[in-house]
Amino acid sequence: MIQIENVKKSYTDEVAIGPLNIEIPKAGLTSLIGPNGAGKSTTLLMIGRLLDLDAGQITVANMDIATSKSKDLAKILTILRQENHFVTRLTVRQLAGFGRFPYSKGRLTQADEDIISKYIDFLDLTALENRYLDELSGGQRQRAYVAMVLCQETEYVLLDEPLNNLDVARSVQMMEHLKYAATEFGRTILTVLHDINFAAKYSDRICAMKHGQIAAFGTVEEIMKPDILTDIFETKIEILQGPYGPIAVY
Amino acid sequence: MSEFTQSNPSPVRASLPRKRRAASAFRTPKEAKHYWILLVTLLLLGLLSTYGLLVYNNPVPVTSPSFVPVVERRMVAIVAMLIAAVCQSLATVSFQSITNNRIITPSLLGFEALYSTIHTSTIFFLGAAAFVNFSGVDSFLYQVAAMVLMCLILYGWLLSGKYGNLQILLLIGIIMGTGLGSVSAFMRRLLAPSEFDLLQTRLFASVNNADAAYFPIAIPIVVVVAFLLLAHARRLNLLAMGKEVSTSLGSRHKAGVIYTLVLVSILMAISTALVGPLTFYGFLVATLTYQAAQTYDHRYVFPMAFAIAFVIITGAYFIMNHVFHAQGVVSIIIELVGGILFLIVVLRRGSL
């Protein structure tokens, strides 16, 4: 369970986030949605300890992220940002191998290698595993990063806009993988999404943010209501019942 | 398997049994083999030119009693080259990894300006006699300590707090360098031409004015720091992936960066104090290293960087001494080549 209590973050006098109070239960896929500048990514970064809090407390699986050791947290929590560029040239497998760092400290055992193989196969990267990242397409690279994050075998996985720059087919594929990871591997996945309909189709829960506050939190059915979405996005939104569940139309 | 074949995740399959799958430092065994062949060749080349520098064109025959003193004098220059090679190669590679940028070098952090300020102010305020005397073990330790202390204060201050940012640190380092540079340039202008010449010889990097008296302190420090960096290699692999990824993987990024920077500044300070300022030598070495060692892993990058640094410096001195008979300009030529390589790399890069 991720518990957020009275968390605040202020950038300037006008732009501030919080106080946030929310409990995100264990297991399943939770999506963070909301308009630009609502504070979704900031919230995610704070949970992932990439951004310091100005006030309040965040605990993940009863560990306070501010006081717990980073290497202990790395075994229960991982975060992936939307853009990663590093100058070192890595192959897909080497990148995924870094996901084992919290356990192996860089000395990979056979057990580590088996875990790496498992997730590389799961994400359909088997044939590409010895390719360099800069030789891959955007969708393939994104899956390679997800492979690294899954190799970390943490209970909690935070993803900041994993569908950024992916086309519809690649987005569907990515969400299927994430959904599968949540249900079959028992991960708790928290992801920032821009597309309400992707959130509606694949999430177990949706958390909507607006003006640095949590506007609504609940199951897909509870959030996918015209009045709630219209209010959050300040745009007229209707809900239709499609073959795979509710669809937002705007 | 193409991307298009399926949109549903495949169930987890057993690993393919055909070949051993491992995330090793090299992509293929062939690349690993290339690495080792290249490394050994470079080291042999380095040893060859070292041997050449020691005995080639020795004015006295081997049988003469003065043969050994000549070799000993040349030995000092070789040791200075070795120290410079270790310091510049390890420092530049580590620095580029933690800054996640392969076109900047630690010499940007103002060591040279500080170095030339120390020397210029010595000759300026205390006169030529004191300047010539300012070359004992104490002065060496004092110079190194001053440079490391400045870096510690700078890093500690700039990287702490919520606005910590490596690029600001770099830029401030450069600007401070320029500021100090203008102070020492002014002092230099007021010097008599004879004093200026005296200063000039010390400000140009040269293994020929390396003082053997420093070796008993410099060598142990360099060995210890080099060992610490090698032991730190796996951590560096992670730090090179940037703050966000390495934090998510459980590394205390800021602590790792500051630790690395301190080691880098010790190496740079010693190199600068021993053989004078070098700006693009480290860049030249690091850039060639990334071409030669096709791996991310610092455990393999470091030895290759050292081998390349060693070959470049000994080879350049050997060729310039014995082929062109132009001993004084070796470091300037290395700098020139490094600088031109820098231009080429920057112009060819897609992003900075």
Added chain:
Amino acid sequence: MVKNVMPQTAGFESIQTRHHSNKLWTWPFIAAIIAIIALGVISLFTGVYDIKGQADGKEMFFTTRVPRTLSLMLTGAAMAMAGLVMQLVTQNRLVEPTTTGTIEWSGLGLLFVYLIFPAPSLLLRMTGAILFSFIGTMLFFLLLRRVKLRSSLIVPIIGMMLGAVISAISTFIGLLFQMTQNIESWYIGSFSNIQIGRYEYLWIIVLVTVLIFICADRLTLAGLGQDVATSLGVNYNRIIFIGTALISLAVGIVAAVIGNLPFLGLIVPNIVSMFRGDDLRSNLPWVCLLGMGTIMACDILSRVLIMPFEIPVSLILGTVGSVVFILILLKQRRSKRTTR
């Protein structure tokens, strides 16, 4: 039902900037002009030579003091404007002749002139400096267009490394032909040698200034990139060419007549925009004035600090400038949001 999502503050701000650009002759501006005139008068009467007491005082006054004060004003305006134009074209606040290698290029140009001609005239040296600064600045702009930048801070870092490459080349050539002390003394800018007959080329700067005023808007557009500029009907390549030519004229002339004047082009436009916001056109007169004021103040300091000797003004500029530069960086770091 669609709610009005237009933020209130944006409209308010745009009215503010419009207000700025309409009024130039405000009280602060008049006060600034008076301050500049006062500094000019102080500059005229500062120096070792007793102008009022000596018989030839009046003559000395017109052969050295007046040219010196005039060239200070012209140079200050030139360097500050050059910095501003570079910042406009690159859309980067930390760019100016010292952080792009332009200064080093003009030094290399001077060196080449010294190499080719035994005793070059001022005109020759100027031509060399202008030509090489043009090449260098153009090269830097081309580089910026080619590469994708991850951070605006990397631009001055690369620029200064480029400058280091160029000075490595200069050092090498200087050492080959034994001219290193020549380069050293060139890199130090000073007004102490200015007198009638040695500064007149600086008047070209007035022309450059007028041209910059005329082109200011188009330069701002060019700074938004080739695509935006072209779609707004501006010939991008031509305006970049003109901008670079103007910068090199200013930098090259100053380099040949005075020497290296670091950071002036950086601190002046930044301080102006700190107080007045980013409306560049209406900032131009302010940049000119503050450039003049800064360099006059530094020059007066350079004459009185160790009287009867003089400190080259570039030393004071280098020291003061680097401190101000660092303060600007720290301020920017505080106000800027790195992540969101």
